[in-house]
Amino acid sequence: MKAIVITKYGPPEVLRLEEVEKPVPRDNEILVRIHAASVNYGDILARNFREISPRKFNMPLLLWVIAKLLFGVRKPKTTILGSEFAGEVEAAGKAVKRFKVGDPVFGYTGQKMGAYAEYLCMPENGAVAIKPAAMSDEEAAVAPYGAIMALYLLRKQNIRPGQKVLVNGASGGIGSAAVQLARHFGAEVTGVCGTPRLEYVKSLGADKVIDYSQEDFTGSGETYDLIFDILGKSSFSRCKNSLSPNGRYLRASFKARELLQMAWTALRGGRRVICALAPGSLEDLLSVRELIEAGKIKTIIDRRLPLAQAAEAHRYVGHGHKKGGVVITLAEYL
Numbered sequence: 001m002k003a004i005v006i007t008k009y010g011p012p013e014v015l016r017l018e019e020v021e022k023p024v025p026r027d028n029e030i031l032v033r034i035h036a037a038s039v040n041y042g043d044i045l046a047r048n049f050r051e052i053s054p055r056k057f058n059m060p061l062l063l064w065v066i067a068k069l070l071f072g073v074r075k076p077k078t079t080i081l082g083s084e085f086a087g088e089v090e091a092a093g094k095a096v097k098r099f100k101v102g103d104p105v106f107g108y109t110g111q112k113m114g115a116y117a118e119y120l121c122m123p124e125n126g127a128v129a130i131k132p133a134a135m136s137d138e139e140a141a142v143a144p145y146g147a148i149m150a151l152y153l154l155r156k157q158n159i160r161p162g163q164k165v166l167v168n169g170a171s172g173g174i175g176s177a178a179v180q181l182a183r184h185f186g187a188e189v190t191g192v193c194g195t196p197r198l199e200y201v202k203s204l205g206a207d208k209v210i211d212y213s214q215e216d217f218t219g220s221g222e223t224y225d226l227i228f229d230i231l232g233k234s235s236f237s238r239c240k241n242s243l244s245p246n247g248r249y250l251r252a253s254f255k256a257r258e259l260l261q262m263a264w265t266a267l268r269g270g271r272r273v274i275c276a277l278a279p280g281s282l283e284d285l286l287s288v289r290e291l292i293e294a295g296k297i298k299t300i301i302d303r304r305l306p307l308a309q310a311a312e313a314h315r316y317v318g319h320g321h322k323k324g325g326v327v328i329t330l331a332e333y334l
């Protein structure tokens with residue numbers, strides 16, 4: 001089969017179209033013929049992991065060590081990137097019960113990756129589900145990662161109608177789903193992003209948008225019941241005065257400092273810091289599918305590029321140009 005393979009870490013040019021062996025599903029696996037895959041934060045990070053020092057890594061040191069071992073220290077062990085996909089079940093192992101040949105599916109492979117290829121094997125109990133009927137393959141391929149992360153992190157926050165939520169990093173994979181989910185939970189939502197993406201974040205349903213290059217949201221005098229910082233560009237000390245008395249400061253990216261702040265603020269009460277890791281589970285993907293079917297989550301495609309141009313897709317995302325999902329399409333191989 002055709003796949004985009006990396007044999008060394010580096011810039012987008014390391015992504016090369018090659019012929020590799022087609023995978024064979026085990027008894028509990030399905031073989032998915034990929035129609036579309038996405039380019040997300042994790043793909044860019046994994047392609048260039050050699051350059052990612054513990055300081056540049058947005059998570060605690062222990063997770064950096066685990067990621068280093070998993071991705072490969074000197075050269076990539078994960079040679080096919082791509083963690084989100086949509087496609088069709090081509091074959092099913094004999095123990096598979098949830099799927100049959102021909103089912104349209106979408107899913108999230110997590111750090112195992114492997115979606116920049118014509119075929120991918122997924123365990124039947126992995127994060128793979130029937131694709132929402134209303135979405136195209138391309139729209140479905142950019143939905144799973146951001147939406148399952150945002151849903152897992154936000155639904156524990158018990159957002160009530162009328163509460164005020166600020167999403168710092170509202171135009172990214174997780175943030176664009178977080179804006180829509182917070183609205184779905186009834187909150188008034190402020191999205192913070194860069195200048196080129198203000199209209200995009202508005203189109204996702206944000207009540208207000210703030211351009212981080214023009215304004216520091218912590219200086220506006222506004223207070224929020226929840227500040228959800230995706231990339232960790234703010235800090236609890238700076239956000240404290242922008243939180244309501246029992247407000248929560250939720251971090252998708254965090255270090256040891258935020259973990260200590262979480263423990264301390266939980267003991268003390270009042271404004272709290274919360275850090276959590278989303279597992280990327282099937283259960284969350286199924287909830288995401290329901291929300292998509294109910295019209296609560298949509299995805300907007302910015303760019304579509306064929307598999308052979310995966311490097312160009314990475315370049316485009318790396319330059320910070322994207323306004324929505326960037327999709328790698330495999331239509332020419334179908």
Ligand SMILES: NC(=O)c1ccc[n+]([C@@H]2O[C@H](COP(=O)([O-])OP(=O)(O)OC[C@H]3O[C@@H](n4cnc5c(N)ncnc54)[C@H](OP(=O)(O)O)[C@@H]3O)[C@@H](O)[C@H]2O)c1
Pocket residue numbers: 040041042058059146149168169170171172173174175192193194195197212230231232233251252253276277278279320
């Ligand atoms: N906790 C978990 O379970 C979990 C799971 C997966 C990932 N993560 C973490 O989530 C992060 C990736 O999130 P993502 O996939 O949504 O990333 P992404 O798609 O790259 O989006 C990044 C967002 O951050 C915004 N941003 C950039 N500079 C900013 C600044 N100075 N101030 C405010 N916002 C700024 C970007 O805005 P513009 O593009 O408009 O400039 C964009 O909205 C990583 O740090 C990763 O470690 C956590």
